[in-house]
Amino acid sequence: MTAALTGAAAAASSSIAARPLLTSAQMAHFVARGFLRFDGIVPHPLCAEALREIENNARPGSYGVKHGDARARLAGQPLDDVWNDPGGIAAVMRLPAIRGVVHSLIGPGALYDHHHAHTVEAQHRWSQPWHADAIIDPRAAFDIQLFFFFHDTPREMGGTMILPGSHLRRVHESDIARYQNFLGQLPMVCQAGTLLVCHHGMWHCGQPNFTRARRHMLKLRLNPSVPQRLTWDATDREAPEVRDLLTTPEPWHGNEGRLEIVNRLRLWRRLTGDDSFDADYWLTRLELPRG
């Protein structure tokens, strides 16, 4: 599509080449806890455009469409090809700050997986059971899921609740629905324009909406098209904060916290290509020559 960009979309694309990358501390936070949050990353005019798209179903998702529908063939295509129009959510994804986040986490050439606008009606008092999206996923590589909150989302409105540090657990979708509450569970309470980016394995659930207003959250899943290797600004790789983040367990981990740390360290090695990286001797001890 070659239509001229106008208004908020033009502003969003004015410095499209600039992609401010994440720091190693931010990446370590993502590896350890499975998410990053960016408040106010989407300007309000673009939030309004995106909300209009959602309300008008102007960018219907591909999830669950019939196999004869062209949208069923979008999965796995470059995001820049799938959303090449000038406005709304496509413009949001061209914001330099958001391009930097995506590039840092999954590298260049992000592939579109699917998106879905999650709408929860006013006075909807049912809470979605805990689940991890898709199916049990043993890959070492990871997808990212972008949760966009285009309007203010106070606690009485929901929004999405996540369980920090759950992303490296191998579970299948709603197998975890028996669980109701965890120490450290985190509801997304935020102002308009906030982005939550999660590892694909993050346990999450939609919360009830006790307000008189309809709630929207748009979720977009992206796959890497290249090996995820030093795709961020890694100049601070040796900062002590990196190891501190990777070795801090969540309050619900209990005795399994050490195993979570081992799995984080292995993921960090994969992302950095540094097979000797360690913290607190957890991996090195296991790799000592056997007598």
Place this chain on the structure above:
Amino acid sequence: MTRPRQQLLILYLANSDLGSPVGAWSFYDGAGNKTGMSGDSATPPYPTGLAAMQDGWRVIQLATLRPAQPGHEHETSYLKFEVVLEKLVETAGAP
């Protein structure tokens, strides 16, 4: 005429010691409509499994301790230390 109905409290502990801290919890109410929902509480109902027992909850199942599968020693998935507790509550329900 009253009928006994079951309430279940499921606690997920830090380790296999029933006196270890609660990290996650669920409540299913067969006697009424107080069944919990995801995210409806930020504080556990008891600090430990033992504290729940001392308040009258009866343990009906403990998670079995299983050795790790070779090659999968460091994988994590479901919460390991699940304790299922019950109370029987007299209700005016139908037979």
